[in-house]
Amino acid sequence: MKSSVIIFPGSNCDRDMDVALKKFGFKNKMVWHNDNVIPKSDLVVLPGGFSYGDYLRCGSIAAKSNIINSVIEFANKGGLVIGICNGFQILIETGLVTGALLRNKYLKFICKNIFVKANKTHNKYFNKIKKDILELHIAHNDGNYFCSQDDLKSMQDNDQIAVRYCDSNGEISENSNPNGSIQNIAGVF
Amino acid sequence: MVLKKDEYKKICELLKRNPNLTELGIFSAMWNEHCSYKSSKKHLKKLNTKGKKVIQGPGENAGVIDIGDDDAIVFKIESHNHPSFIEPYQGAATGVGGILRDVFTMGARPIANLNSIHFGSPSNKKTKSLLRGVVQGIGGYGNCIGVPTIAGQTSFDESYNGNILVNAMTLGLVKKDRIFYSKAAGLNKPVIYVGSKTGRDGIHGASMASAKFDDKIEEKKPTVQVGDPFTEKLLLEACLELMRDDSIIAIQDMGAAGLTSSSVEMASKGKLGIELHLDKVPCREENMSPYEIMLSESQERMLIVLENGKEKKAKEIFDKWNLDFSVIGKTTNSKNIELYFEKNKVANIPIDLLSEEAPEYDRKWKKSKLPQKIKFTKKDFKNLKIIDVLKKILASPNVCSKEWIWEQYDHTVMGDTIQKPGGDAGVVRVHGSEKAIAATVDSSASYCYAHPLSGGKQIVCETWRNLICVGAEPIAITNCLNFGNPEKPENMGEFVECVEGLNEASKYLNFPVVSGNVSFYNETKDKGIKPTPTIGGVGLIKNYKDMITMDLKEIGNIILVVGKTEGHLDQSIFAKEVLNEKKGPPPEINLFNEKNNGETILKLIKDKLIRSAHDVSLGGIMTGIAKMCIKGKKGINFYKYKGLIDKFEFFFSEDQGRYIIEVKKENIDKVKKILDKNSNHYDLIGEIIEGNISINDEPTLSVDKLADYNKDWLNKFMVN
Numbered sequence: 001m002k003s004s005v006i007i008f009p010g011s012n013c014d015r016d017m018d019v020a021l022k023k024f025g026f027k028n029k030m031v032w033h034n035d036n037v038i039p040k041s042d043l044v045v046l047p048g049g050f051s052y053g054d055y056l057r058c059g060s061i062a063a064k065s066n067i068i069n070s071v072i073e074f075a076n077k078g079g080l081v082i083g084i085c086n087g088f089q090i091l092i093e094t095g096l097v098t099g100a101l102l103r104n105k106y107l108k109f110i111c112k113n114i115f116v117k118a119n120k121t122h123n124k125y126f127n128k129i130k131k132d133i134l135e136l137h138i139a140h141n142d143g144n145y146f147c148s149q150d151d152l153k154s155m156q157d158n159d160q161i162a163v164r165y166c167d168s169n170g171e172i173s174e175n176s177n178p179n180g181s182i183q184n185i186a187g188v189f
Numbered sequence: 190m191v192l193k194k195d196e197y198k199k200i201c202e203l204l205k206r207n208p209n210l211t212e213l214g215i216f217s218a219m220w221n222e223h224c225s226y227k228s229s230k231k232h233l234k235k236l237n238t239k240g241k242k243v244i245q246g247p248g249e250n251a252g253v254i255d256i257g258d259d260d261a262i263v264f265k266i267e268s269h270n271h272p273s274f275i276e277p278y279q280g281a282a283t284g285v286g287g288i289l290r291d292v293f294t295m296g297a298r299p300i301a302n303l304n305s306i307h308f309g310s311p312s313n314k315k316t317k318s319l320l321r322g323v324v325q326g327i328g329g330y331g332n333c334i335g336v337p338t339i340a341g342q343t344s345f346d347e348s349y350n351g352n353i354l355v356n357a358m359t360l361g362l363v364k365k366d367r368i369f370y371s372k373a374a375g376l377n378k379p380v381i382y383v384g385s386k387t388g389r390d391g392i393h394g395a396s397m398a399s400a401k402f403d404d405k406i407e408e409k410k411p412t413v414q415v416g417d418p419f420t421e422k423l424l425l426e427a428c429l430e431l432m433r434d435d436s437i438i439a440i441q442d443m444g445a446a447g448l449t450s451s452s453v454e455m456a457s458k459g460k461l462g463i464e465l466h467l468d469k470v471p472c473r474e475e476n477m478s479p480y481e482i483m484l485s486e487s488q489e490r491m492l493i494v495l496e497n498g499k500e501k502k503a504k505e506i507f508d509k510w511n512l513d514f515s516v517i518g519k520t521t522n523s524k525n526i527e528l529y530f531e532k533n534k535v536a537n538i539p540i541d542l543l544s545e546e547a548p549e550y551d552r553k554w555k556k557s558k559l560p561q562k563i564k565f566t567k568k569d570f571k572n573l574k575i576i577d578v579l580k581k582i583l584a585s586p587n588v589c590s591k592e593w594i595w596e597q598y599d600h601t602v603m604g605d606t607i608q609k610p611g612g613d614a615g616v617v618r619v620h621g622s623e624k625a626i627a628a629t630v631d632s633s634a635s636y637c638y639a640h641p642l643s644g645g646k647q648i649v650c651e652t653w654r655n656l657i658c659v660g661a662e663p664i665a666i667t668n669c670l671n672f673g674n675p676e677k678p679e680n681m682g683e684f685v686e687c688v689e690g691l692n693e694a695s696k697y698l699n700f701p702v703v704s705g706n707v708s709f710y711n712e713t714k715d716k717g718i719k720p721t722p723t724i725g726g727v728g729l730i731k732n733y734k735d736m737i738t739m740d741l742k743e744i745g746n747i748i749l750v751v752g753k754t755e756g757h758l759d760q761s762i763f764a765k766e767v768l769n770e771k772k773g774p775p776p777e778i779n780l781f782n783e784k785n786n787g788e789t790i791l792k793l794i795k796d797k798l799i800r801s802a803h804d805v806s807l808g809g810i811m812t813g814i815a816k817m818c819i820k821g822k823k824g825i826n827f828y829k830y831k832g833l834i835d836k837f838e839f840f841f842s843e844d845q846g847r848y849i850i851e852v853k854k855e856n857i858d859k860v861k862k863i864l865d866k867n868s869n870h871y872d873l874i875g876e877i878i879e880g881n882i883s884i885n886d887e888p889t890l891s892v893d894k895l896a897d898y899n900k901d902w903l904n905k906f907m908v909n
Contacts, residue, residue: 009426009510010419012335016604048602050333053419109328109597139332139599 001026003043008033008062013048033065043080044071046087058142059089068094085140099147105180111139114178116163116186117170133170145181162187192217196548203542211479211536218446218484219453222709225547228675229707232688240701242664249370250291252703254665256729259365262626263297266358266669266725268708272413273355277322282330282416284357286488290442293425296369296432297361301617302331302338304357305630305723309350311586311906319353328597333418337606338598339615342630345586351713356669358630358725369432371441373459373494373520378438380518383507384424384490388473390415391486401674401712420489427510436499443490449483451492453526457544462523467530471513479530554681559640563759563773570837576887578767579815580898582808585766589902607733613658613803618733625733627661629726634719636775639760641683641720645690646778650845652726653698654804657787660737660794661728668705668724673717675709683720697780737794739803741821746800746877747857750810752786752847753870756838762808763841776845783846789867790848798856805847811840813849819896824881
């Protein structure tokens with residue numbers, strides 16, 4: 001399997017992605033934001049960090065970078081794209097993912113371990129996960145996911161909500177929501 | 190400008206003429222306390238800076254130590270106190286930016302940040318907003334550039350009401366043969382300016398940091414620099430890319446006193462002259478004068494002396510990263526700094542006058558006496574319950590959990606953090622290897638204030654202990670010496686004796702000082718801070734799997750305290766918070782025991798006989814164990830106390846050189862034997878149980894409740 005990790009100026013989790021992908025057997029290539037074409041890949045990853053300093057709005061400048069058109073094209077042809085952290089913010093800004101990200105509920109950067117619950121473990125992406133409650137790490141200032149009621153309904157109907165914030169027992173509640181995301185949403189397909 | 194009258198006279202004599210405005214600005218910047226170390230130099234010369242593992246001691250951008258396999262760690266701590274009080278966000282942010290640059294200037298990729306921050310009394314009306322601003326500034330910069338903040342220290346004391354302290358430390362990783370220095374070499378080599386454009390921010394920042402505050406402090410805002418972590422990230426990547434081959438002869442970041450000190454230092458170290466054409470300096474604002482260009486402290490800029498013919502290749506790299514690049518001058522054999530602007534020569538000063546001829550003072554200083562010991566009696570402890578005292582101490586500002594702070598720092602970016610803030614030391618793996626680096630930062634202002642000599646020793650020992658507690662072999666330290674006005678013999682005496690104390694401990698423990706900085710004039714309206722030397726320590730864990738943490742691990746295991754508990758309560762949190770007694774001497778330091786206990790603990794860790802460890806510091810044994818319980822979500826059943834001293838003295842005294850360790854029952858005899866053989870005193874304290882703390886005849890208390898007491902104070906303080 002081949003993968004590509006896009007490096008924007010200000011990306012700072014690009015090395016982590018490279019290490020992780022190689023660990024899972026990917027042949028990974030690092031792609032510079034000023035390039036126009038993505039090398040042939042089965043998976044494209046937008047890593048975390050502060051692309052272009054996250055000035056203006058998180059991810060907004062990266063969503064207008066040279067490489068991004070080919071990412072959008074790749075996605076529209078059915079290619080798999082993962083956006084983590086700042087990468088997720090960029091995907092939102094490109095419109096490939098519905099919704100918006102607001103400042104965290106308590107207006108602070110949060111760096112800590114949290115739990116998420118995988119909504120459906122029978123779909124093709126999650127069917128090899130052994131547990132449905134996972135302990136993951138977050139580090140963001142603008143991770144408060146928001147979308148319209150219509151979009152929410154459509155995502156629910158189409159099983160597009162991937163993971164939601166929960167506590168260590170899998171309980172999904174206001175208390176287990178670190179940043180104020182609507183419906184505790186932590187990730188979407 | 191902060192030049193004194195006699196200093197101006199000396200300049201005229203040395204130059205044999207009157208300086209022009211630009212030249213005067215340059216002298217003022219180079220001769221101020223911050224750049225010249227004129228009050229401290231005499232005493233800093235005595236520091237223990239050598240050791241088998243020291244590759245570079247003080248005098249460069251940062252110190253460098255050998256960690257084996259051709260790897261080296263570059264590290265330093267630096268203060269940004271004055272700017273942070275005037276403008277907390279930018280002051281703290283650029284403090285982090287400055288220290289990061291000092292480290293990557295030497296060719297190292299930064300792998301960890303730490304900080305030590307000190308605020309006024311919680312009841313002071315400025316404290317909350319200063320704390321919020323500083324924490325956001327540190328986070329804003331470090332998070333964005335993508336370097337984890339792995340440890341730190343926060344304290345509150347009314348002596349910081351008018352002068353907060355912000356000390357930032359960075360560690361970087363480099364291959365031993367790829368270290369870059371700031372010594373220029375060779376004639377007619379191009380001098381390159383790279384990074385951000387020069388603006389009018391931070392002009393005379395270094396001079397401001399060498400003056401005390403008065404009522405007109407708001408007017409000083411323009412002397413605070415403005416940080417841009419995104420540009421710094423680009424500068425970091427661009428510099429490291431250029432450093433892959435041998436294009437660079439010398440490199441120096443433009444920190445305090447900007448272009449002035451960077452150009453003078455590089456030339457001075459190389460015993461060369463330097464010629465700069467200031468029209469070629471990329472400027473952010475129009476009509477900047479030579480004076481402003483030379484003294485601007487705009488951030489994220491570097492000065493490089495390049496090999497001839499490498500300009501094109503270097504420019505390509507900086508273009509790729511969208512950074513300014515300009516050849517602004519060359520090295521010469523004149524031994525002068527010569528500045529040109531619009532074809533006129535605007536300054537011409539022999540470099541020696543700016544560095545070697547800079548004033549050096551032998552300031553008057555007063556020796557402090559050891560305060561008389563307070564005689565505590567049974568009567569003082571009457572009506573007290575251990576559990577109540579513990580609750581009060583855990584919720585006191587200087588002991589409470591600082592999670593509210595470090596949760597705002599990205600401590601995991603880069604993916605190598607294996608011990609996060611809140612423990613004895615932060616630990617990061619050396620990427621792709623089995624090695625790990627531990628780092629900690631410590632200071633004890635009230636001990637230093639009570640008796641500077643003992644205080645100075647104590648901090649070095651505490652740093653050493655904190656590294657040992659995670660299983661690291663301590664290697665070297667960096668110091669940030671925050672003091673009041675050196676022109677006052679009391680303040681100068683505090684400086685001299687703290688340095689003497691820290692030097693004594695550093696020598697005895699073979700724990701050399703490899704870098705540091707001095708911040709004087711932390712004084713507002715004639716009132717200075719308590720002496721606050723801050724020590725950053727670095728240690729090596731050869732295999733990261735041998736690292737240990739302080740959280741209690743397993744029910745049934747035994748808790749021991751290694752090191753003798755004498756019952757010294759003076760200057761302890763217990764005396765101050767509970768008995769309201771602020772006088773008396775700090776705990777004594779016995780360097781023999783310190784070293785002996787530390788080395789045995791390290792041996793026990795290496796032999797895998799210790800499950801968790803924590804040093805005994807603020808709040809004594811009881812506070813230390815409570816913190817281990819909270820972290821491990823486990824309780825303890827204390828054995829019945831049978832010692833000679835009062836139980837309050839036993840549980841809350843702050844005698845030094847002690848460790849709390851958790852040992853499996855089956856290993857207890859083995860551990861006792863090793864401790865006996867090495868003549869280490871120890872006491873058996875209790876046994877780990879489920880989530881309660883149970884002390885003989887006192888009511889039990891759940892660890893969850895205790896955790897809330899510990900965590901709530903700061904959360905509530907910051908929210909309300």
